[in-house]
Amino acid sequence: MIPAAFDFVRAESAAEAVAALAEHGDDAKILAGGMSLIPLMKLRLATPMVLIDVARIRDLSYIKDAGDHIAIGSLTRHRDVEISELLKAECGVVSAVTAQVGDNQVRHRGTIGGSVAHGDPASDLPATLLALDATFVVTGKSGHREIAATDFFEGFLETALGSEELLTEIRVPKAGPSGFNYQKFNRRAQDWAIVGAVAVTVGGAKKVGLVNMGSTPLRARQVEAALAGGASNSDAAQSAAADTEANQDLNASVEYREHLSRVLVRRALEAATV
Amino acid sequence: MKISVSVNGKSQEHDVEPRTLLVQYLREACALTGTKVGCDTSSCGACTVLLDGESVKSCTMFAAQADGGSVTTIEGLANTDGSLHPMQQAFHEKHGLQCGFCTAGMVLAAVSLLDENPNPTEKDVRFGLEGNLCRCTGYHNIVEAVLAAAAAKEAK
Numbered sequence: 001m002i003p004a005a006f007d008f009v010r011a012e013s014a015a016e017a018v019a020a021l022a023e024h025g026d027d028a029k030i031l032a033g034g035m036s037l038i039p040l041m042k043l044r045l046a047t048p049m050v051l052i053d054v055a056r057i058r059d060l061s062y063i064k065d066a067g068d069h070i071a072i073g074s075l076t077r078h079r080d081v082e083i084s085e086l087l088k089a090e091c092g093v094v095s096a097v098t099a100q101v102g103d104n105q106v107r108h109r110g111t112i113g114g115s116v117a118h119g120d121p122a123s124d125l126p127a128t129l130l131a132l133d134a135t136f137v138v139t140g141k142s143g144h145r146e147i148a149a150t151d152f153f154e155g156f157l158e159t160a161l162g163s164e165e166l167l168t169e170i171r172v173p174k175a176g177p178s179g180f181n182y183q184k185f186n187r188r189a190q191d192w193a194i195v196g197a198v199a200v201t202v203g204g205a206k207k208v209g210l211v212n213m214g215s216t217p218l219r220a221r222q223v224e225a226a227l228a229g230g231a232s233n234s235d236a237a238q239s240a241a242a243d244t245e246a247n248q249d250l251n252a253s254v255e256y257r258e259h260l261s262r263v264l265v266r267r268a269l270e271a272a273t274v
Numbered sequence: 275m276k277i278s279v280s281v282n283g284k285s286q287e288h289d290v291e292p293r294t295l296l297v298q299y300l301r302e303a304c305a306l307t308g309t310k311v312g313c314d315t316s317s318c319g320a321c322t323v324l325l326d327g328e329s330v331k332s333c334t335m336f337a338a339q340a341d342g343g344s345v346t347t348i349e350g351l352a353n354t355d356g357s358l359h360p361m362q363q364a365f366h367e368k369h370g371l372q373c374g375f376c377t378a379g380m381v382l383a384a385v386s387l388l389d390e391n392p393n394p395t396e397k398d399v400r401f402g403l404e405g406n407l408c409r410c411t412g413y414h415n416i417v418e419a420v421l422a423a424a425a426a427k428e429a430k
């Protein structure tokens with residue numbers, strides 16, 4: 001399968017990428033690892049006229065201690081996130097979840113920024129970053145702006161990222177050696193989650209994120225409230241499917257997804273206890 | 275657009291359409307047909323090659339993204355005297371293939387895996403090769419071969 005023809009522009013810096021976005025507007029798409037975009041282009045579900053290759057912008061590939069948080073450059077590859085000692089020590093859930101994205105070949109190319117910008121509710125990282133109350137830094141013609149993860153995911157594959165903006169940084173809190181766990185339920189190795197549940201403790205509070213339980217990644221707010229009110233893990237997990245709008249597809253019915261969410265949230269909470 | 279890629283140690287210059295996939299480039303422009311297309315949807319790993327030493331699926335990359343890089347295909351793995359690479363040798367000895375369609379991708383994925391994890395457990399090998407499907411062997415002998423190659427490397 002060969003994609004529709006396009007022009008290829010290589011950006012060597014964030015400024016060049018932003019300028020190219022401004023020049024080509026809606027005709028252009030950013031190409032990072034290509035692990036989501038190229039499959040869509042091969043199926044001609046995406047037919048951009050211009051691809052702006054940003055993968056070589058080395059300045060946007062980093063993981064650093066920024067005092068009160070960890071800053072991750074948007075073009076940091078999954079592989080580098082997976083093995084980062086800094087992340088393992090300060091926000092281990094991000095490394096552990098990343099290790100479950102696709103397979104080795106996918107993680108050698110795909111980037112954290114691409115996972116976020118793509119905004120797929122079935123992806124592992126968006127729900128995790130939502131549970132962490134991460135902040136996304138985006139860069140456009142008029143400079144930087146920060147968007148809270150809770151405001152970022154707007155709909156199915158829709159985000160608050162403007163069409164002329166580049167996602168440049170992901171900021172996650174220092175959670176320290178606190179408990180976390182990710183339960184990814186799928187039927188075959190390498191597949192996307194049919195449902196996923198991530199539990200993580202940040203600053204003493206338990207947060208829960210849900211994968212593939214609606215058109216965006218979700219927080220299980222009622223579970224979090226029940227836990228804060230002293231409920232047991234298994235009692236709190238009962239409300240995992242509240243406020244979700246799961247889809248039916250060939251893998252699972254709505255009811256089955258709701259059932260999975262309750263079971264997986266309970267398992268994640270139990271396993272996340274330190 | 276003009277690209278230059280080092281393929282199996284030889285530098286290659288070609289004028290390609292931007293939409294040329296890396297696998298198409300390798301098979302058609304470089305005439306290296308050892309790299310196979312199985313699924314064409316980034317699922318099966320038959321098209322796996324090494325880009326700067328790391329496994330990638332060449333059906334899900336544009337040749338333009340490899341511009342300036344170094345690609346190793348199955349043709350480039352054996353030694354110049356014709357003797358097999360230790361991973362190829364291990365696949366041969368442990369009978370890690372039947373029809374052979376997945377083998378080029380499997381061997382290169384395994385080379386990359388051992389590079390990142392020189393002492394894998396059986397579970398590490400199974401997880402490490404989750405991006406490569408084999409319709410014939412049931413994986414048993416493939417896993418044996420990778421473990422044998424790891425042990426041989428360790429012994430050196």
Ligand SMILES: Cc1cc2nc3c(=O)[nH]c(=O)nc-3n(C[C@H](O)[C@H](O)[C@H](O)COP(=O)(O)OP(=O)(O)OC[C@H]3O[C@@H](n4cnc5c(N)ncnc54)[C@H](O)[C@@H]3O)c2cc1C
Pocket residue numbers: 029030031032033034035036037038039074075100101102103106109110111112113114115117118122123124125161165166167168190191192193316317334
């Ligand atoms: C076989 C396979 C299995 C997979 N399995 C999983 C899985 O189990 N779980 C999972 O979560 N994901 C999975 N993925 C997807 C993978 O996580 C992708 O790497 C990721 O979703 C996209 O990152 P990328 O860098 O490849 O982005 P690209 O594909 O390059 O881009 C994706 C989208 O984001 C935009 N974009 C990328 N970077 C930026 C940026 N910095 N600023 C603005 N826009 C940007 C692009 O324009 C495009 O629209 C899988 C992919 C494959 C091929």
Ligand code: FES
Pocket residue numbers: 310311312313314315316317318319320321322331332333334
């Ligand atoms: S042909 Fe590339 S993964 Fe199957």
Ligand code: FES
Pocket residue numbers: 370371372373374375376377407408409410411
């Ligand atoms: S040997 Fe036939 S597909 Fe693996």
